[in-house]
Amino acid sequence: MSASVLSPGDVSAATVKAAAPLPDIMPPVKVRKGLWGFMYRNPSIAIGGTIVLLMILMAIFAPLLWTVDPTALAPARRTREPSAQYWFGTDMLGRDVYSRVVYGARVSLIVGFAVAFCASVAGLTIGLISGFVRWADGIIMRVMDGLMSIPSILLAIALMALTRGSVGNVILAITVAEIPRVSRLVRGVVLSLREQPYVDAAVSCGTRTPVIIWRHILPNTIAPMTVQATYVCASAMIVESILSFIGAGTPPIIPSWGNIMAEGRALWQVKPYIVFFPAVFLSITVLAVNLLGDGLRDALDPRMAKRL
Amino acid sequence: MALLEVENLQTHFRTPDGINRAVDGLSFSVEAGETVAIVGESGCGKSVTSMSILRLIPEPPGKIAGSIRFNGRDLLKMSDKEMRAVRGNEISMIFQEPMTSLNPVLTVGRQIGETLRLHQGMSAAQAEDRAVEMLKLVGIPEPQRRVKEYPHQLSGGMRQRVMIAIALACNPKLLIADEPTTALDVTIQAQILDLMRDLKRTVGAAIVIITHDLGVVAEVAERVIVMYAGRKVEEAAVGKLFGSPRHPYTQGLLGSMPKLGSSLTGDETRLQEIPGLVPSLKKKLEGCVFASRCPHTTDLCRKVAPALEEKAPGHIAACHYAIKEAVAA
Amino acid sequence: MSTPILEVNDLKKHFPIRAGFFGGTTGYVYAVDGVSFSIAKGETLSLVGESGCGKSTVGKAILRLFDITAGQVVLDGQRIDDMPYGTLRPMRRRMQVVFQDPFSSLNPRMRVRDLLAEPIRNFGLAKDSADLERRVGDLMDRVRLPRDAVNRWPHEFSGGQRQRICIARALAAEPDLIICDEAVSALDVSVKAQIVNLLQDLQKELGLAMLFISHDLAIVEHMTHRVAVMYLGKIVEVAPKRQLFAAPKHPYTEALLSAVPVPEPGAARERIILKGDVPSPIKPPKGCRFHTRCPYAFDRCRQDEPQLRQTEDGHFAACHLHDLPAADNPLAGARGAAVIAHH
Numbered sequence: 001m002s003a004s005v006l007s008p009g010d011v012s013a014a015t016v017k018a019a020a021p022l023p024d025i026m027p028p029v030k031v032r033k034g035l036w037g038f039m040y041r042n043p044s045i046a047i048g049g050t051i052v053l054l055m056i057l058m059a060i061f062a063p064l065l066w067t068v069d070p071t072a073l074a075p076a077r078r079t080r081e082p083s084a085q086y087w088f089g090t091d092m093l094g095r096d097v098y099s100r101v102v103y104g105a106r107v108s109l110i111v112g113f114a115v116a117f118c119a120s121v122a123g124l125t126i127g128l129i130s131g132f133v134r135w136a137d138g139i140i141m142r143v144m145d146g147l148m149s150i151p152s153i154l155l156a157i158a159l160m161a162l163t164r165g166s167v168g169n170v171i172l173a174i175t176v177a178e179i180p181r182v183s184r185l186v187r188g189v190v191l192s193l194r195e196q197p198y199v200d201a202a203v204s205c206g207t208r209t210p211v212i213i214w215r216h217i218l219p220n221t222i223a224p225m226t227v228q229a230t231y232v233c234a235s236a237m238i239v240e241s242i243l244s245f246i247g248a249g250t251p252p253i254i255p256s257w258g259n260i261m262a263e264g265r266a267l268w269q270v271k272p273y274i275v276f277f278p279a280v281f282l283s284i285t286v287l288a289v290n291l292l293g294d295g296l297r298d299a300l301d302p303r304m305a306k307r308l
Numbered sequence: 309m310a311l312l313e314v315e316n317l318q319t320h321f322r323t324p325d326g327i328n329r330a331v332d333g334l335s336f337s338v339e340a341g342e343t344v345a346i347v348g349e350s351g352c353g354k355s356v357t358s359m360s361i362l363r364l365i366p367e368p369p370g371k372i373a374g375s376i377r378f379n380g381r382d383l384l385k386m387s388d389k390e391m392r393a394v395r396g397n398e399i400s401m402i403f404q405e406p407m408t409s410l411n412p413v414l415t416v417g418r419q420i421g422e423t424l425r426l427h428q429g430m431s432a433a434q435a436e437d438r439a440v441e442m443l444k445l446v447g448i449p450e451p452q453r454r455v456k457e458y459p460h461q462l463s464g465g466m467r468q469r470v471m472i473a474i475a476l477a478c479n480p481k482l483l484i485a486d487e488p489t490t491a492l493d494v495t496i497q498a499q500i501l502d503l504m505r506d507l508k509r510t511v512g513a514a515i516v517i518i519t520h521d522l523g524v525v526a527e528v529a530e531r532v533i534v535m536y537a538g539r540k541v542e543e544a545a546v547g548k549l550f551g552s553p554r555h556p557y558t559q560g561l562l563g564s565m566p567k568l569g570s571s572l573t574g575d576e577t578r579l580q581e582i583p584g585l586v587p588s589l590k591k592k593l594e595g596c597v598f599a600s601r602c603p604h605t606t607d608l609c610r611k612v613a614p615a616l617e618e619k620a621p622g623h624i625a626a627c628h629y630a631i632k633e634a635v636a637a
Numbered sequence: 638m639s640t641p642i643l644e645v646n647d648l649k650k651h652f653p654i655r656a657g658f659f660g661g662t663t664g665y666v667y668a669v670d671g672v673s674f675s676i677a678k679g680e681t682l683s684l685v686g687e688s689g690c691g692k693s694t695v696g697k698a699i700l701r702l703f704d705i706t707a708g709q710v711v712l713d714g715q716r717i718d719d720m721p722y723g724t725l726r727p728m729r730r731r732m733q734v735v736f737q738d739p740f741s742s743l744n745p746r747m748r749v750r751d752l753l754a755e756p757i758r759n760f761g762l763a764k765d766s767a768d769l770e771r772r773v774g775d776l777m778d779r780v781r782l783p784r785d786a787v788n789r790w791p792h793e794f795s796g797g798q799r800q801r802i803c804i805a806r807a808l809a810a811e812p813d814l815i816i817c818d819e820a821v822s823a824l825d826v827s828v829k830a831q832i833v834n835l836l837q838d839l840q841k842e843l844g845l846a847m848l849f850i851s852h853d854l855a856i857v858e859h860m861t862h863r864v865a866v867m868y869l870g871k872i873v874e875v876a877p878k879r880q881l882f883a884a885p886k887h888p889y890t891e892a893l894l895s896a897v898p899v900p901e902p903g904a905a906r907e908r909i910i911l912k913g914d915v916p917s918p919i920k921p922p923k924g925c926r927f928h929t930r931c932p933y934a935f936d937r938c939r940q941d942e943p944q945l946r947q948t949e950d951g952h953f954a955a956c957h958l959h960d961l962p963a964a965d966n967p968l969a970g971a972r973g974a975a976v977i978a979h980h
Contacts, residue, residue, distance in 0.1 A: 464914070526902040
């Protein structure tokens with residue numbers, strides 16, 4: 001088994017036998033790099049992200065998008081059908097439904113993003129404490145179990161009943177209802193990260209616990225947190241609409257998709273477009289946010305990345 | 309005619325950053341009743357080969373080309389229905405992980421009986437009798453009781469025995485064992501290897517064993533195929549391969565293994581290293597696949613891929629320089 | 638003889654099994670149940686055994702990744718098992734660890750430079766940032782990785798290269814003892830040889846003591862000075878390498894040696910195939926823990942638990958067979974050669 005059976009000297013070019021070339025059995029892959037490549041590989045992120053981005057732009061630049069004052073009353077022109085002048089028609093008070101829907105995006109998006117952010121921060125904090133402080137874990141998790149046993153919409157309604165209808169209070173109420181889900185997720189992630197050998201290695205390297213949390217645990221919770229935040233965002237938009245629809249949400253003076261639908265409800269059978277347009281915008285936005293979340297989950301899941 | 313004849317097998321996968329040529333131009337054959345080992349390191353394409361034989365490669369992103377003739381019929385040209393009649397019946401497979409390869413909610417007896425009822429049309433009672441018989445064959449004590457148990461009630465070694473029982477239930481002509489002992493402890497591994505040697509005598513199926521462990525190869529195989537970067541680089545009878553390896557990769561592999569008992573023979577040399585890394589299979593390789601790591605590389609190796617040549621009777625290697633006549637080293 | 642770098646006395650670690658609504662303890666997993674050994678400066682001791690025998694738990698207990706149930710861990714004359722965490726921190730520098738899985742041993746969100754700088758900063762080993770940079774560069778040289786790779790992320794490296802980074806991180810603290818917990822088991826054969834050689838070179842150059850935890854007897858024989866064999870939470874045999882491989886004095890060691898597949902086809906060797914599986918560490922068998930699988934067990938083995946006793950110089954085994962007259966003791970001769978096989 002020594003290398004002596006190899007003798008590089010005694011081979012002349014004439015005796016060299018080359019292997020037969022192998023055919024390609026697949027068309028070549030065009031390697032796409034950069035942002036376009038990422039979008040191509042993750043169509044859900046591309047589609048979901050684009051729609052969400054368009055909605056955000058629409059909400060920001062609402063005044064420039066051929067809208068009129070969404071609160072301007074015009075009893076003479078009420079309940080007009082959609083036309084070139086009133087793209088989505090007018091409601092029973094003569095307000096332009098198109099303008100109201102475009103401005104209504106502001107409330108939905110603000111509530112969605114604010115709840116996602118606040119619930120993430122609060123959930124992260126609670127989850128980290130729960131995952132690291134053993135004695136607190138039992139208490140915190142039982143409280144969370146209790147909160148989760150109340151349907152989140154009921155909890156939000158109850159909280160809204162205690163306060164005055166405003167966007168801030170809506171955000172607060174929905175956030176409280178969403179926190180248990182997020183903190184359970186974070187706790188689970190933290191507990192599994194604590195078992196990782198690199199955390200043991202860091203302990204052996206003399207790293208103090210706060211630094212371990214900051215440097216080794218926290219950055220690795222960001223990916224699953226981001227995915228969860230998109231789902232929270234989508235669900236918050238729906239809850240906000242429901243609250244507004246039943247009159248427990250944003251005050252009627254601020255147009256939101258929920259209260260536009262609520263106002264159109266009485267005329268649903270004769271003037272369905274008043275309900276139809278805000279409903280379509282809500283569905284598309286929620287769908288887009290969920291698509292984005294699914295795409296992020298696939299792209300950020302390390303198990304998926306390791307395949308092939 | 310050999311039982312299994314694989315010719316110019318190519319299994320490629322589409323990935324976002326290029327085509328992964330996992331297996332590229334592999335040919336080999338297995339005679340009835342023979343035990344052949346395919347050995348190589350991770351990523352050499354040995355497992356993909358076994359999955360390709362059973363057509364378990366998802367298409368897309370994978371694609372299989374070449375021919376795989378089993379008893380004269382090309383498996384790659386069969387319909388899905390015909391293929392299902394072959395899998396688990398004429399060709400069966402044992403996987404590495406006995407924990408995840410068994411269904412946790414079915415009894416052991418059901419899982420053995422299932423293939424029998426499916427392929428051989430047995431009644432439930434017949435299948436159960438046969439399941440007990442199979443458990444006895446693979447050396448499980450109290451088979452009457454065990455047949456009614458669930459996988460979680462069995463230890464790792466027992467589960468692997470059950471896997472073997474399932475694989476052998478239909479009297480297959482070919483058994484493919486993909487790293488059958490890798491997940492097991494060494495004393496359990498010894499039990500399973502012993503069982504496989506026994507079964508080879510009593511059952512008579514041909515076995516293709518896929519492993520990275522040269523020790524396991526030496527214990528059970530008759531003929532060995534060494535794979536590197538998706539290709540066969542050497543093939544020989546087991547004694548010849550270990551006794552006078554021809555390909556520098558095989559030589560390197562054997563040299564990099566510490567020998568048990570080295571402290572007794574005073575044979576405690578430094579381990580041989582194979583420097584560098586396996587080349588990426590996503591780019592087309594020019595020249596010999598092993599050229600980047602071989603201690604004997606010349607310009608010729610870097611330019612021209614060597615063909616597989618018979619270096620000695622029954623001893624094939626893909627190297628320009630392994631000379632044709634055996635030299636007593 | 639000078640003080641050993643590490644001494645472990647009657648170490649026990651029992652993990653409670655919690656069940657039910659109130660999380661009450663219903664039993665214990667006797668993972669490590671009375672283990673003693675010592676490692677001299679610059680020496681390698683290997684801890685071998687099958688999965689579940691408690692060898693990794695011993696490693697983690699020494700590193701104090703959890704508190705132990707009973708016993709002592711003494712690092713260079715100082716007891717560390719009951720030290721408050723604040724006092725322990727500087728002691729941690731002296732023992733470092735390399736784990737099995739190179740993919741989960743490195744924080745995926747830290748660059749190599751930060752990974753290596755972490756222990757240096759924690760223990761205040763660098764005078765200034767230039768010194769830190771120099772040390773990181775030296776570590777890369779030591780483990781034979783290119784210096785400019787410090788700016789890369791762990792996922793850009795292969796398994797073998799990552800294991801080199803793990804070794805570099807362990808060396809960064811300038812330890813006296815390195816615990817290798819199956820450090821080469823997950824690697825491919827050719828890469829394994831590279832890492833084994835690297836560890837041996839480093840040990841020679843730096844005079845490190847090593848606790849080499851492994852199930853691979855061939856690698857252990859290649860790496861080690863002494864071997865301790867564990868079975869179900871206890872050490873059943875300790876001996877210098879050559880003595881253990883030439884003449885195992887415990888039936889379990891003998892069976893382990895015989896079970897290792899050797900790359901010599903047709904080797905004439907005596908096979909001892911153990912029956913059954915390792916019993917559960919929740920209910921270890923009475924008497925000798927190995928009696929359920931031992932081919933030589935007799936009545937006394939089922940009753941009395943054998944203690945670890947010296948059978949010859951430096952060679953300890955826990956087996957009643959050695960109380961029998963030599964003629965009745967199947968382990969009296971040099972059994973190693975017979976079960977390992979030689980031509």
